[in-house]
Amino acid sequence: MKAIVIENYGGPEVLQLKEVPTPVITDKAQVLVKVRAASVNPLDYQVRRGDYASLFDLPIITGHDVAGDVIAVGEGVKKWQPGDKVYYSPRFGGPGSYAAYHLTDESSLSRMPEDLSYTEAAAIPLVGGTVWEMLVVRAKLKKGDTVLIPGGAGGVGTLAIQVAKSLGAFVYTTGQGILQEQLYHLGADVVIDHHRKNYIEEVQAHTKGKGVDVIIDTVGGTTLSDSPRALANYGTVVTLVDIAQPQNLIDAWERNATYHFVFTRQSRDELHHITGLIEAGQVKPVIDSIYPLEDVKNAHRRIEDTKRDRPLLGKIVLSL
Numbered sequence: 001m002k003a004i005v006i007e008n009y010g011g012p013e014v015l016q017l018k019e020v021p022t023p024v025i026t027d028k029a030q031v032l033v034k035v036r037a038a039s040v041n042p043l044d045y046q047v048r049r050g051d052y053a054s055l056f057d058l059p060i061i062t063g064h065d066v067a068g069d070v071i072a073v074g075e076g077v078k079k080w081q082p083g084d085k086v087y088y089s090p091r092f093g094g095p096g097s098y099a100a101y102h103l104t105d106e107s108s109l110s111r112m113p114e115d116l117s118y119t120e121a122a123a124i125p126l127v128g129g130t131v132w133e134m135l136v137v138r139a140k141l142k143k144g145d146t147v148l149i150p151g152g153a154g155g156v157g158t159l160a161i162q163v164a165k166s167l168g169a170f171v172y173t174t175g176q177g178i179l180q181e182q183l184y185h186l187g188a189d190v191v192i193d194h195h196r197k198n199y200i201e202e203v204q205a206h207t208k209g210k211g212v213d214v215i216i217d218t219v220g221g222t223t224l225s226d227s228p229r230a231l232a233n234y235g236t237v238v239t240l241v242d243i244a245q246p247q248n249l250i251d252a253w254e255r256n257a258t259y260h261f262v263f264t265r266q267s268r269d270e271l272h273h274i275t276g277l278i279e280a281g282q283v284k285p286v287i288d289s290i291y292p293l294e295d296v297k298n299a300h301r302r303i304e305d306t307k308r309d310r311p312l313l314g315k316i317v318l319s320l
């Protein structure tokens with residue numbers, strides 16, 4: 001089968017199109033899936049450049065989203081059969097989705113939402129599980145709460161705005177001026193241009209110093225230590241980003257803040273909730289661009305290049 005193989009860590013140029021053996025079912029709980037679309041996440045380029053080198057043996061096939069068709073099932077698999085349309089996030093540390101076929105355990109699979117194309121479905125699994133974990137499981141976001149979601153135009157942000165809105169929250173987000181209309185259309189109540197303004201100060205001013213109930217840190221830097229200045233007393237900060245440098249959390253103490261650190265593990269149960277919101281028409285995938293698998297180097301260049309001509313809006317998808 002064709003696959004994108006990483007034999008050495010480095011820039012996008014290490015993503016090589018190769019012919020590799022098609023995986024075969026060796027366990028009764030396994031399922032072989034024909035990958036119709038995958039998507040690109042920051043995790044993919046972090047793996048590619050070697051950030052998780054201690055967890056992998058080269059060569060690697062990366063990729064953390066699959067939308068495709070079940071091709072064959074192990075003898076113990078009862079729920080799935082060839083022809084079923086599925087979407088899921090491959091187990092972190094195992095073979096990824098930048099390949100024509102993917103072998104997985106039946107427990108990882110979810111039925112693809114009705115009326116979504118493969119490319120739309122591939123935009124959901126990793127960010128879907130993450131968004132449910134951060135907003136619902138950790139922050140316990142509820143109707144009437146206020147939430148700040150920086151990075152509103154990103155893969156996580158475009159879905160998080162919609163899910164927060166469906167839960168009845170008032171949503172602050174950040175995005176470049178040219179994207180503001182689209183972010184309001186997704187359900188944001190206040191959009192702050194982070195290239196022109198300090199969004200922590202803007203939220204402070206907008207809430208008249210009261211702050212918001214929940215802040216989601218999708219951008220890192222000093223967001224963890226700055227967040228309490230825009231956080232309500234007893235508010236919650238959820239961070240998705242690994243932050244190497246020490247942070248001063250004295251303001252967090254003054255706010256009686258609660259911090260949650262999220263590193264998403266593949267979770268079919270959390271994806272089911274997102275499937276429900278998609279089928280109810282409350283959430284839709286936002287696709288920035290679609291690249292053929294063979295053009296994956298340019299897809300990585302687009303997600304990594306912070307000085308893009310056209311700003312990112314939603315997910316970059318790979319079609320097969």
Ligand SMILES: NC(=O)c1ccc[n+]([C@@H]2O[C@H](COP(=O)([O-])OP(=O)(O)OC[C@H]3O[C@@H](n4cnc5c(N)ncnc54)[C@H](OP(=O)(O)O)[C@@H]3O)[C@@H](O)[C@H]2O)c1
Binds near residue numbers: 042306
């Ligand atoms: N822990 C987990 O389990 C988990 C799961 C998923 C994602 N993540 C992490 O979450 C982060 C976001 O993921 P993603 O898929 O949404 O990435 P993405 O699609 O690349 O989007 C990033 C967004 O953040 C914006 N941004 C960058 N710097 C900013 C800043 N200083 N202030 C405000 N906005 C800023 C960008 O806007 P511009 O284009 O204007 O720069 C872009 O819209 C990544 O670091 C990723 O690794 C973690």
